[in-house]
Amino acid sequence: MIDIPSPQTTAAAFEDHYARPAAGVWSAPGRVNLIGEHTDYNDGLVFPFAIERRTWAAVAPREDRIIRVRSGAMPDAAEISLDELDPANFEDWSAYVFGVFWAMRERGVSLDGRTGFDILLTSDVPLGAGLSSSAAIECAVAVAVNDLWELGLSRRELIYVCQLAENGAVGAPTGNMDQTASLMGEDGHAVLIDVEAETAVPVPVHFGDEGLSLLVIDTRVHHSHATGGYGERRASCELGARLMGVPTLRKLTEADLERAAEVLDDVTFRRVRHIVTENARVARTAQVVQEEGPHRIGDLLVASHASMRDDFEISCPELDLAVETALAAGAVGARMTGGGFGGAAIALVDESKAAEVSDDVDKAFAAAGYGAPHVFIVTPSQGARRDA
Ligand code: ADP
Ligand code: MG
Numbered sequence: 001m002i003d004i005p006s007p008q009t010t011a012a013a014f015e016d017h018y019a020r021p022a023a024g025v026w027s028a029p030g031r032v033n034l035i036g037e038h039t040d041y042n043d044g045l046v047f048p049f050a051i052e053r054r055t056w057a058a059v060a061p062r063e064d065r066i067i068r069v070r071s072g073a074m075p076d077a078a079e080i081s082l083d084e085l086d087p088a089n090f091e092d093w094s095a096y097v098f099g100v101f102w103a104m105r106e107r108g109v110s111l112d113g114r115t116g117f118d119i120l121l122t123s124d125v126p127l128g129a130g131l132s133s134s135a136a137i138e139c140a141v142a143v144a145v146n147d148l149w150e151l152g153l154s155r156r157e158l159i160y161v162c163q164l165a166e167n168g169a170v171g172a173p174t175g176n177m178d179q180t181a182s183l184m185g186e187d188g189h190a191v192l193i194d195v196e197a198e199t200a201v202p203v204p205v206h207f208g209d210e211g212l213s214l215l216v217i218d219t220r221v222h223h224s225h226a227t228g229g230y231g232e233r234r235a236s237c238e239l240g241a242r243l244m245g246v247p248t249l250r251k252l253t254e255a256d257l258e259r260a261a262e263v264l265d266d267v268t269f270r271r272v273r274h275i276v277t278e279n280a281r282v283a284r285t286a287q288v289v290q291e292e293g294p295h296r297i298g299d300l301l302v303a304s305h306a307s308m309r310d311d312f313e314i315s316c317p318e319l320d321l322a323v324e325t326a327l328a329a330g331a332v333g334a335r336m337t338g339g340g341f342g343g344a345a346i347a348l349v350d351e352s353k354a355a356e357v358s359d360d361v362d363k364a365f366a367a368a369g370y371g372a373p374h375v376f377i378v379t380p381s382q383g384a385r386r387d388a
Contacts, residue, residue: 005123007388010056014118018120024147024387025058026144026387027140027387028384029381030051030131033338035047035304036048036282037337038278038312038340039195040175040177041234042279044282045282046177048193049181049185050182050381052378053123053131055121055136057120057141061148065081069118069119071121071123072123078097078098087168093137097141099169103168104145107157121140129374134172138166138182142165143385156198158183185382186202187380189205190286192286205294213348213349213351214346214348215357215377217322217326217345217375218374219318219344221316222342223342226340229314244263253276270311277303277311301334301346302327302335308340312340316340318370321364322336322373329353331348332348333348334347
């Protein structure tokens with residue numbers, strides 16, 4: 001429907017589709033995780049940033065209780081009444097939108113006397129590529145509804161609303177890293193999230209000031225065991241915590257690993273070791289990037305990748321090749337990012353080497369007989385906002 005979306009084109013598309021003007025345009029970004037993988041659902045530390053790719057929502061209130069939604073990414077529109085909000089009634093992608101309303105109600109927002117909305121969505125966040133188009137759509141809708149219904153919900157509450165939409169309405173058993181990054185991101189900053197403490201602190205990363213670019217290498221592979229693999233890793237972490245006698249793995253530190261090696265079977269031990277060491281790497285990365293600069297975080301990124309490859313076992317040959325090739329071409333650091341079993345890797349590279357790293361990865365993929373990867377630069381950007 002629209003090639004390069006913006007607040008203006010989204011408002012125009014709204015008017016085309018609904019034959020009336022939008023009341024406003026809101027947007028929320030996708031995200032890339034700099035470091036801290038599978039730590040969020042273990043009450044741990046994560047360090048993602050919001051990216052410049054966003055999902056826009058042009059919205060206008062209606063006089064009845066119907067919510068209608070149209071997305072430029074999808075062929076069919078969807079609608080539901082505020083009186084029929086039940087995940088059992090949600091279909092396909094519209095669950096991400098209706099789920100936000102359902103989650104607001106579940107968390108105590110009264111729907112009595114509320115009116116519905118017409119919503120038109122556009123996005124330049126690639127869907128299902130590990131950049132969290134799902135959080136972008138949830139958060140764009142949530143900030144719009146928060147404003148138009150004048151709910152006054154805090155960003156923290158919106159994180160929980162959007163996470164509940166994803167967990168309860170869509171049925172994805174994820175933590176809240178994505179929603180936190182999308183709602184709390186700031187230009188030039190990554191967000192240091194402490195899930196247990198319920199804090200999200202923007203930390204300047206200075207990539208641009210230091211002549212660095214952050215490349216995303218989307219392998220475009222999605223291994224079929226991704227969903228099952230995620231659930232299995234989650235279950236291993238829960239088992240590890242139970243056997244170690246702690247409520248969550250967040251309660252363990254590297255000093256506990258010796259005992260963990262005695263108490264746990266080999267596989268569970270390695271899962272636990274990944275989470276414990278990854279939490280330490282996240283904390284260290286946030287400290288080093290501020291005190292010594294982004295050139296010094298490379299080893300931490302590389303160690304994170306090794307831990308995911310060897311201990312958590314969520315990498316795959318394509319991701320390993322992307323990381324190895326980027327490092328061989330002179331990247332400061334590189335690691336797979338996201339849930340694993342496919343998806344994307346990131347590489348922190350000198351601006352002057354970005355093209356070369358990208359070319360080398362293309363060539364290495366071709367030589368290995370893999371499909372062409374999609375390589376692009378992302379910049380830490382502002383979180384969810386009203387645009388117009
Ligand atoms: P990711 O969050 O990494 O992009 P997910 O599988 O979590 O991958 O979410 C992708 C799904 O979210 C899509 O398949 C679609 O159902 C929904 N979605 C995301 N963005 C949009 C959009 N702009 N319009 C319609 N549906 C969307
Ligand atoms: Mg997602």
